[in-house]
Each structure stands twice: as C-alpha cells, then as structure tokens.
Amino acid sequence: MDFIGFKAYEFAFKDAYFLETFKNIFRYVIIAVPLSIIVPLLLALLLNIDQKGSKAFTAIYYLPGLVSAIAASAIFSSLLDPSFGVVNQLLRELGILTGESTIKWLQDDKLAMPVIAVLNIWMGAGGNMVIYLAALKGVPKELMEASTIDGANKVQTFFKVTVPLLRPTTFFILTMSIIGSFQLYDQVLMLTNGNHGTATPVFYIYNMAFGTDGFVGVASAMAVILFFVIMVVTLVMQKFTKETY
Amino acid sequence: MENVVQNKKSRKSQTVKKVVVYVVMIVIALIMIFPFYWQIIISFRTRDAITSGNLSLLPSALTLDNYKEVLKGTFIVLCFAEEVDIAIKEYAVVDSKYGKIYAFETDGYGNYNLMDDANVPSLLSLPYLDYCEPNDEIYLNTRNFIFSEDNKYYYKGKFADGVGSPHTPENYIWHIAIVMRILTSVDQEEKRKYYQILLDTDAEKGFMHEGFNKDNPKEYTREWFAWANTLFALATFDIYSNV
Numbered sequence: 001m002d003f004i005g006f007k008a009y010e011f012a013f014k015d016a017y018f019l020e021t022f023k024n025i026f027r028y029v030i031i032a033v034p035l036s037i038i039v040p041l042l043l044a045l046l047l048n049i050d051q052k053g054s055k056a057f058t059a060i061y062y063l064p065g066l067v068s069a070i071a072a073s074a075i076f077s078s079l080l081d082p083s084f085g086v087v088n089q090l091l092r093e094l095g096i097l098t099g100e101s102t103i104k105w106l107q108d109d110k111l112a113m114p115v116i117a118v119l120n121i122w123m124g125a126g127g128n129m130v131i132y133l134a135a136l137k138g139v140p141k142e143l144m145e146a147s148t149i150d151g152a153n154k155v156q157t158f159f160k161v162t163v164p165l166l167r168p169t170t171f172f173i174l175t176m177s178i179i180g181s182f183q184l185y186d187q188v189l190m191l192t193n194g195n196h197g198t199a200t201p202v203f204y205i206y207n208m209a210f211g212t213d214g215f216v217g218v219a220s221a222m223a224v225i226l227f228f229v230i231m232v233v234t235l236v237m238q239k240f241t242k243e244t245y
Numbered sequence: 246m247e248n249v250v251q252n253k254k255s256r257k258s259q260t261v262k263k264v265v266v267y268v269v270m271i272v273i274a275l276i277m278i279f280p281f282y283w284q285i286i287i288s289f290r291t292r293d294a295i296t297s298g299n300l301s302l303l304p305s306a307l308t309l310d311n312y313k314e315v316l317k318g319t320f321i322v323l324c325f326a327e328e329v330d331i332a333i334k335e336y337a338v339v340d341s342k343y344g345k346i347y348a349f350e351t352d353g354y355g356n357y358n359l360m361d362d363a364n365v366p367s368l369l370s371l372p373y374l375d376y377c378e379p380n381d382e383i384y385l386n387t388r389n390f391i392f393s394e395d396n397k398y399y400y401k402g403k404f405a406d407g408v409g410s411p412h413t414p415e416n417y418i419w420h421i422a423i424v425m426r427i428l429t430s431v432d433q434e435e436k437r438k439y440y441q442i443l444l445d446t447d448a449e450k451g452f453m454h455e456g457f458n459k460d461n462p463k464e465y466t467r468e469w470f471a472w473a474n475t476l477f478a479l480a481t482f483d484i485y486s487n488v
Binding site: 086092212 | 267270273274278280283284287295302482
C-alpha cells in the first residue's frame, strides 16, 4: 500500500465535471431554497386561520412528505413523460401545447433541475409547514392586538410583527434546506440519472466510487471536499443567525 | 337600525371569506394529492389506455388486469424456478473423477451426456447467468471438467485453449466461451491471460468471431458476430474494473 499524499485531491480539483456538479447544485438551490420557505409559510398562514377542517388539510398537505424519494420520483417521471404523461396531456387539452409538440420536462437542460426542485418542494413543503405552524401558534396575540390598536393594517402587522418573530424558524428551515440540497441524490438517480445538468456532488461521488470507474480514493477526496463545503456554508449561515439576534 | 345592517354586512363578508379560504385549501389539497391519485388510477388502466394520449382525469376504462399480472407472474415464476432447481440438484448432478459435477444433458433415468458447449447458456456460464456463485463447489468441479480432455469439445492448440461446439468444425474454439471463462473466473491471472488470447486471435480483423482454428486463428467462422463482440466489451469492462 502506498501513501499518495494529496494526489486524489489534486485530481478532484482538476475534475471539471466534479466542479460542474456544484454549479448544478447552485442552480437547484436558487430555485428550491426560496420556494421551500415561501410555500410552507403560505400554507401555514392558510391553515392558521381558525376554521373547521384545518387539521384534516394539515394532514393532506403533509402526506407527500411520507413518500420515499424513490417512489415520489417514479410517480413524477410517469406524470412528466413527454408523450403520455398527464402534465403534457393537460397542457395539450388547454391548448398550450399544440399538435406534435411536447415539453421534455426531464430531458431538457433548462427544465430538468427546476423539475427536481418542484418535486422536492412537493415532498418537503408539508414538513416545513408544520414547523411554521408551530411557530405561528407561538406568536403572542397581544403583539398583534397592540399593532392593530396602533393603526397597522394586516399586511403591515404581518411584515412588521409576524415575520420578525418567525425569523429563527426561517433560518432553521433555510439552513436545513441548503444542507439538504447538497445531499440531493435519489431524485437525480431516478429522474435523469445525472443527465441534463442535474448531476449533484453526491451523485457524482457515488458513481466515481461504485460506478464503472471505481476510483474510490478520488471519490473519498471529493466526499471530504463536499464535507468542508457544507461545513463552511453552515458556519456562514450560523453567523447570519447570530447577527440577527 | 344602521347597526343591524352593519352586522348583516359583516356576517356576509365573514361567510364569503370562509368560502374563499375553503376553496383555496381544497385546490391546494387537490394539487398535493393529484400525483397519488393519478398513480392509483393508471394502475387500473391497460397499457394501451395509458399511452393512447386520450386524457381522462376521472376513473374510466378501469381493469384489474395489472394486479392479476403482478400476482400471477411473480408467484408462478418463483414456484417454477424452485422446481427446476430441485430437479437439477436431484437429477443433473453426477459423481465423476472431478467430484460432483453438473451434467450437460440428462434424461432423468440415470443417463448423462457429460460435455459442455461453447454457446451460452452453457455449464461454464452458470455464474454469469446467476444460477450459482463463481466459487460454488459443484461449479468449480464442473469447470475443471470443462477445461480437460474429458470434455470432447475442449481443444488445446498453439494459439489458444478453450471450448468449441458441435455446430462448428472440430478444433475450432469459440470466442464466446473464452469471454465466459473470463467473466466467471475468480482468478485475476486467468482473466488477463485469456483476455490477451482474445486480443491475439481476432485474425487482425478487430472483431470477435464465432469459432477459430486452435492452431491458426486466420481460419474462422462468421466474420461478424454481434453477440461475441458485445461479450468482448463485457470482458473489457470486467478486466478494467478490476485493475
């Protein structure tokens, strides 16, 4: 057995495809992360309105989160099939698609990553929604009343009272969804097999180690690099969180 | 009087608000549930109905065929596989000077044809076909038998040694059989040796053939044999994934 020092790291940093996977993840993050805050927040606000049946709807919205990523990806790949997928058929019915034209949701360099982001929003919105709901219940009624008495309208109350009080929750969800983004794997494997600009670092590392190449050393180096990237991102996020308090 | 009107108005707006909230909630719920719903619906539809391009969101043209197929297929196939396996262990394992080996053919009355043919499926390819592990004892005994003079289709010449077939001239070794030897071997040396033989016996055509003369690879059958070429690619994968 030979000790090769940093050769594997050198190889990893020179591997253009590996660096490309971080670009791919960035494209995913800028879509998925804002949506994974906005969508659950809107859902939580809706369910926070005291009304009969809210609990049943909470359960329904949470349902997709219970499905395994592989099963959910299988469902989406059948929904999004270019020729007989129900999404394209609906678009054709509505006249948005005409004749033989189709949208190749998963075989398009521009669309594939956003589609995966949407799939993850569908799956993850319920979980984050529950967290937001709990946080919303924790907003003291007195503060809302006080702002109303001071003459603030509902929109002002929301942005000046509710949003600041939700900040710790928002930062928690933000951090978790960014870390989660770096771990994206199952959906990519099932939907695109890493094609069309969807190869993620984890996906690439897995193939590097256990695919036909079998470069376990280089893959391990890449995994360590990924660990440091996630650590740096998390530390930066933490700093942000501390600064706001 | 004015107060009562005001009250009525606000009660009305309360109801409107309630209805709007419910509508929004239901629409979102439908979006959340739709993928599940659709998956369940198409599990009750025939393949033709799914791929026809006629969109019907409501349950229609439903059939239980897919479920029948799943239950029928797996159960019967598994039973049959089990039966075949028992039959092989019972009737097709023979005692020989190599120990217990698999027979190439048997009639179940105690008569055996001990040999191996180059073509796949063959006894040599059993681990490749996932019948047994490459280090299975009976298989290893069979392998020793296959690569011995006792197998009448085993030829050893100046350029190569390997298995031939009743379908090609005598002394013709098959490339497919050599690839199988590589794919089923657990010995890296053996793999490399026979991979080199593959490279050296292509009659400088750059392609695999069906069979070639053990003493002169320039004499061969089938100039173009896609299967042999494909298996050569597999052997290449095998060699380089173990480097």
